[in-house]
Amino acid sequence: MSRNALISLIVLLVAAPLLPGIALKTKSVLTGRRGAPVLQVYYDLWKLGWKRSVYSATTTWIFRAGPAVMLVSLVAAALFLPLDGRAAPAAFAGDLVAFAALLALGRFALVLAGLDTGSSFEGMGASREVTFATFAEPALFLCLIALVLATGELSLSGMLGAPLAAAWTRAPASLSLVGISLFVLLLVENSRVPADDPATHLELTMIHEVIVLDHGGPDLAVILYSSALKLALFAALVASVFVPRARLGAAASVVALLAALILVSAAVGVVESAMARLRLTRVPQLLAGAGALACFGIVLLLA
């Protein structure tokens, strides 16, 4: 594991809670409010860390394990991303499948924890979350396949690293389509508008929020951090596709990573303030559209 890769990983882990704050701040400013401070999530994590967790009598060990499994799987997934633009701490041929699988594992753990409570609200949120995942997973794989075809590499380090910069000169259109598709996936997987409104507290309209309704205290802190980390992972993915950082020096690539993450969060904030949430039945169509864009990118690469 190169020193640069380690530093980039630590920067990502530390800066992750910054991103939801930036998104929220952008959205507030664009809608004419001052909004919460950018560091709000850090304050929330601190506040929650001091509280005590209360567990319902109907829950089992699954409920307690859920947040932990999610955090661990996300950190493991972060190990596969080449955050310094060259090589990830862990890489092998086909690790893109491992990356997707780890993300799925995290989601699975959270959904199980939600179902474990026996409450109908969590169950409803869980079923919605899994339905969207059914459409989101193929779209994610299509994007990754497009990247494989563009760069000829089977490892994420290769796909998002140096060969990507060369691929941009050959097939900019396909890569743009893949990037856009990944951005749509980011919005859906992280429960942002137009798939789900993170600010809503009406139980019938929540998806991600409702699954974690019964968690409290440190568990909720872990979940809050994990969702911020998931946003950071997807943002890093999108940023790596659009801005290959292979040629930059060590310090420059870390700064570029940070800047790109902030930029993507701001873009999320802009999208959130510009659109309304879609009806639930339309979200699969949105994901099918993202998949179609990725397919079109693949067709262009094969032609």
Next chain:
Amino acid sequence: MRLLAICLLPALGAVFAFALSGRRFGAARVSTLVGIAAVHLVLVATLWLHPAPAAFGGWMGQDALGLIVLSLTSVLFFATALYAVGYLRRERPRGGRVFVGGLLGFLAATSLVALSQHLALLWVGLEATTFTVAPLIFHRHDRRSLEAVWKYLLISSVGIALALLGIFFLATAQSGAAGRPLLLPDLLAHARDLHPAWLRAAFLFLLAGFGTKMGLAPLHTWKPDTYGEAPSLVSGLMAGALTSCAFLGVARITQVTMAAGMAPFVQPVLLGFGLLSLAVAAIFIIGQSDVKRLLAYSSVEHMGLLVLGLGLGGIGAYGTVLHVLNNGLAKAWLFLVAGNVVLATGSSAAAANRGLMRTLPVSGALLVLGLFAITGSPPFGLFQSEFTILRAAVGAGHPWIAAAMLVFLAVIFVGMALLILEMALGDPTPRATRARESWWLLAGPVALATAVLMLGVYIPAPLQHALASAATALGGLAP
């Protein structure tokens, strides 16, 4: 100059008729219709005597096939115009200006198709026929005709759009060869230099597109609804003139592909479409209960015969060209007679019409004679053309095609005879009385019937000459 006049005069007449709005101008509109039809007929007749030179840099010109179709259109239109005089007196004159304007616009568009030597101009004319005919189909403004016109518009427009794509493909095929783009004489002269893949694609798309306008199976689904719901004289014009013009489009692209030596590719496709149309017509004619829908399926059958003759080559091409004439005249004859029936009894269904020989003697007789004519019995002209196509099938070494053709024609004869004889014979329905058949309503059908009869017995020399040269142009022979 004459060529331009032939196309422009009806267009101006259409504008003029449309401008005369109001009931009191009814007589003026109708006389415009008949007058322009007469002038058109005279002009076309002069083209036979003194051929006009090509105009507009070769974009418009007369060749044998185009002249035949143009003459057919002109004669049919004149007969229909005479009929329209009687028709518009009987029918509630609903927006008579749209009706007359649409008819004259139709004449202008079909004249343009027949006289174009530039294939894109031909396309423009054929597209124009779609929207000049649409308001005519919708004449009654009721639910059924609304449905018919919607289906017609949608299917026709898609077909014509495909034909446009075919024209573009043809232009691409021509980009390597010498000669002015899309002009028929140049295409034929340099046919061997055309790019084969694009030419094949162009043929397929043009056949699909023009075939939709012709009403070839499987693109014929609009025909029964449209011919059934439109006023009969409009159906007659469509079945006689419009299908012949659409066939002209198919014939032109066949000319080009034959000249490029693609006969082995083109002929099986044409044969396939022809046999399919015959089969579909035979299946749907049995059990028909409406005479206008019956005639629509008969039209599908005859379009199949035209394409079949084209695909067989040899004297089949001659039979096809002769059949264009015969079929056009006979169809219009039958539709006008059906129109008389509808005017008298208010319905075209067999259930409402019985014993027509007694209530409408002349129309009933014409209907029965028309049955025999359209199914190919001697001495009418269709026998000659169908027999020629049959001979071509046997001569080209396809005896089973000839056998299939005979079987289908027999089935169709039985099906049509069942319906028409049921309507003509028997005791009249209690409500019907002997209706007065006005001269205007009979002049057209009688004239057309006489023409079909004459063509079965004797073909005048100039016509024979034109038919022969058209057949040779299509890659066939004259008998």
Next chain:
Amino acid sequence: MHTAPQVALLFIVLMNFAVLGTSRLSTCIRAVAVQGLLLGVLALLLAPRFSLHTGVLALGTIVVKAVTLPWFLAWAIREAAVRREVEPLVGFNASLLLGVLAVALAFAIAARLPLPGMQQELLVPVSLATVITGFIVLTARRKALTQVVGYLVLENGIYLFGLTQTESMPFLLELGVLLDLFVVVFIMGIVVFHINREFDSLDSARLDELTD
């Protein structure tokens, strides 16, 4: 692949997906309008040199395809008071999938039909893909207005192909083609208006009285 015509062609395909995937009629019409605008721009970009002919043609394309016809269809929507397409014969997700297959098929066919002497290799596949997309929308939707939109997409695809033949297609003819399109869609709009008045709905499944 940085040239402007290629970007325009890619956006045309994206508009195809937009028409296939959305149920809101106003979005469909806007997508077709954007396609018309892109066609006008392409007419200018693809011409070897700028002349009055190409300028007028591009202007005519934009006026008819991007302004007049969409405005007319929007009027028809208001008249019929219909905003959304109900679940069509082929669902929206399936339509998107078919659209992707159409693009793949178009590229496959275009590989067999090389365009002689042309640098734009994307033009033939994109035009074929647009034609197939128009077909899908035309046949698989229930509302009469959406079928008209499908017809417009079909025509856009054919027109796009026609842009390769600007030398052999004289000016008058291109204008004639545009005019024909305008008149046909106008008449379709009138018929749609009548359908709405007669049946109180634009569902073409109601048009089933004439049958054998």
